[in-house]
Amino acid sequence: MTATVRIAQLYPEILGVTGDRGNVRALQVRLERAGATVEVLPVGIGEELPADLDVLVIGNGPLSAMRGVHADLMARGDGIRSHVADGRALLAVGAGAELLSKGVTTLEGETVEGLGIFDATVARTKKRKVGYIVVETAVGRVIGFEDHASEWTLSDAAGSYGRVAFGQGGFALPDAGDQPARGEIIRVANAIAANIQGPMLPLNPELVREIITGVAARRDLELDLTIGVESLDTYAAGARAAIETLVHGKGFNSIQL
Amino acid sequence: MMSTAPQARSAGLRYVFPVLAGKLARFATRLRGGGSAFPGYLTNRLAPSLLPTLADQFRYGVVFVLGSNGKTTTTHMVSEVLRAHGLRVFTNPTGANLPQGVTSALLADATLTGRIKADVAVLEIDEGYAADLADRLSPSVILSLNVQVDQLYRFYETERVADMMLDASTRASAHVVVNRDDPYLSKIDVDAMRAPVSFFGVAPEIIAASAHGLVNAADTRSGNAGTAERDAYSEVRSVNGREVSIRIGEVDAAVRLPARGLHYAADAAAALAVASRVLGDEFSTDAAAQGFSRMAPAYGRGEVIPLRRDPAGEQVEFVMFKNAPSLQMNLDALDGAPERALMAIDEGTPDVSWLYDVDFHALESVDVVTGEKAYQLALALEHAGVRIGTVEPDMGKAVAMMRELPQIAAGRQIWFVNYELMMIGRRLLGHGDQEVARR
Numbered sequence A: 001m002t003a004t005v006r007i008a009q010l011y012p013e014i015l016g017v018t019g020d021r022g023n024v025r026a027l028q029v030r031l032e033r034a035g036a037t038v039e040v041l042p043v044g045i046g047e048e049l050p051a052d053l054d055v056l057v058i059g060n061g062p063l064s065a066m067r068g069v070h071a072d073l074m075a076r077g078d079g080i081r082s083h084v085a086d087g088r089a090l091l092a093v094g095a096g097a098e099l100l101s102k103g104v105t106t107l108e109g110e111t112v113e114g115l116g117i118f119d120a121t122v123a124r125t126k127k128r129k130v131g132y133i134v135v136e137t138a139v140g141r142v143i144g145f146e147d148h149a150s151e152w153t154l155s156d157a158a159g160s161y162g163r164v165a166f167g168q169g170g171f172a173l174p175d176a177g178d179q180p181a182r183g184e185i186i187r188v189a190n191a192i193a194a195n196i197q198g199p200m201l202p203l204n205p206e207l208v209r210e211i212i213t214g215v216a217a218r219r220d221l222e223l224d225l226t227i228g229v230e231s232l233d234t235y236a237a238g239a240r241a242a243i244e245t246l247v248h249g250k251g252f253n254s255i256q257l
Numbered sequence B: 001m002m003s004t005a006p007q008a009r010s011a012g013l014r015y016v017f018p019v020l021a022g023k024l025a026r027f028a029t030r031l032r033g034g035g036s037a038f039p040g041y042l043t044n045r046l047a048p049s050l051l052p053t054l055a056d057q058f059r060y061g062v063v064f065v066l067g068s069n070g071k072t073t074t075t076h077m078v079s080e081v082l083r084a085h086g087l088r089v090f091t092n093p094t095g096a097n098l099p100q101g102v103t104s105a106l107l108a109d110a111t112l113t114g115r116i117k118a119d120v121a122v123l124e125i126d127e128g129y130a131a132d133l134a135d136r137l138s139p140s141v142i143l144s145l146n147v148q149v150d151q152l153y154r155f156y157e158t159e160r161v162a163d164m165m166l167d168a169s170t171r172a173s174a175h176v177v178v179n180r181d182d183p184y185l186s187k188i189d190v191d192a193m194r195a196p197v198s199f200f201g202v203a204p205e206i207i208a209a210s211a212h213g214l215v216n217a218a219d220t221r222s223g224n225a226g227t228a229e230r231d232a233y234s235e236v237r238s239v240n241g242r243e244v245s246i247r248i249g250e251v252d253a254a255v256r257l258p259a260r261g262l263h264y265a266a267d268a269a270a271a272l273a274v275a276s277r278v279l280g281d282e283f284s285t286d287a288a289a290q291g292f293s294r295m296a297p298a299y300g301r302g303e304v305i306p307l308r309r310d311p312a313g314e315q316v317e318f319v320m321f322k323n324a325p326s327l328q329m330n331l332d333a334l335d336g337a338p339e340r341a342l343m344a345i346d347e348g349t350p351d352v353s354w355l356y357d358v359d360f361h362a363l364e365s366v367d368v369v370t371g372e373k374a375y376q377l378a379l380a381l382e383h384a385g386v387r388i389g390t391v392e393p394d395m396g397k398a399v400a401m402m403r404e405l406p407q408i409a410a411g412r413q414i415w416f417v418n419y420e421l422m423m424i425g426r427r428l429l430g431h432g433d434q435e436v437a438r439r
């Protein structure tokens, strides 16, 4: 059985400066190797999103790019909300994730309104968080590189999908004992928001499988996610092991600016 | 159009102690192996006025070269063209483009009484420090090559980098030179500059014929993502391998680039614009072409080194990259897919997310993927559909593997490397000298 899975990337030219195409590529490559036909659609300002979309990806970019796409994105609000309510997949990273929060307060004190898909507010901060990050999640350790100057505040800590094991993360979690705890990654149904680059999906095969499994379940597709992925998994495991060794090594901290 | 040569400002005995202290510190750090910013720091503390005094002595002024990519190559080009016109050129070693590094370099050439024997200084300067250094060195000419997505972990946003260059440019006393084909730079506010602005560029049909154009950053803030229309004072008119023709003012200059690639052609147009502005009526296209012909490739930028220490045997061409635009431009410049290749990245490049923004179609396979980030690199190549021979994070072992592979017919293989592994790779091939003088 062949089925076509549709992945759209919103504003790839301006919200796509941190390898965000790699997240699309990871989904596409693994879906194709599992036997699906994949259609990847770059969608720019003023262009229509297909109605039967399976995955929506929104990437990272500067504040000016967020302002540049803002009116267009707000006009898509109902469509994106029903996409998420339908249980379809969404991945937003960095600026793209911020635009799906309830709003972003800039260093100048202005507010950039968000779509409110994720129940959190964002404040841009003077301090920048840069370096490798390791997060404990329901699908294992999610590993990547964080590089952002923002602090998220969740209305309810239950929206957190991960606890930071190494690195700084996006938001505070209720203290664990007397240790302050940090969280990263927010999930609502099959929509995921994060500040993790690398890009995140190529480095985290389990997270890709989680997203694809959701797509397959909703569409009632039978996909074998174990075929033809040996080298992808080997290289991802090698990259993950090298990062884990580095962050647990002596003297390694985050990048000094 | 030549800037008037300032009189040497009161260099003399009062600098003997600070200069001597700096030179001794420099000697001591050299003995310990390698350069250091400390001598520059020491001298700046002992005699803060030394730096402006040294800079004041260049008859043809001080030239700043800024840009996300191509600073080193272009600084080298401008220097060689000026030398071909008979000028004595002072230039900073590559990488020594931060304030203390520039001071250390000037110190090495200064006499004990704070005099410097050169006609012009051509300095590559880190964007982040350009305005600050301009206040101390009073450049006559400031060249900005391009604004490209680069080191976001350090610069945060590309438009900030554009503003650093444009802000520094307001400090040039004689000429501002910027890239017409760069969205941010083309929109320079000419009226906000003290000095007249000259543009350089590449003919539109040449850019259109290139796989990914010039890969300059899109302008995300003005509402016009592309460039503003400008007339180029210096324009690349034809490219044939390394042979290019550049219209400068009213005449055409035929020059041979130090390495293949449209980015090098654009750098050459920039270098000619700067040289022409520095020299005024003394500028000659013949001398300029001679300067280019004498240019050896800078370290790792098209440099060719024997693989097995045999000058007649198989060769390695080093292609250095530091970000997506520089890797893309180098891939686009390839003369067919390389028969044999090595690719290497280490932690000197902290975030490699941008690898997924590179189009690797120009490569079919990479024999050995190496460096601390070998697996991250291999993962990106695998997603791009590039065949991989072996992943070996240890560069030394990787080089041994390349040496053991049978010799290829082409006689030349390509190593794509980031800066740190370029230096290590050169050393492993027996070229262990530090990258110091750009001569």
Ligand SMILES: [Zn+2]
Residues within 6 Å of the ligand: B359, B360, B361
């Ligand atoms: Zn292509």
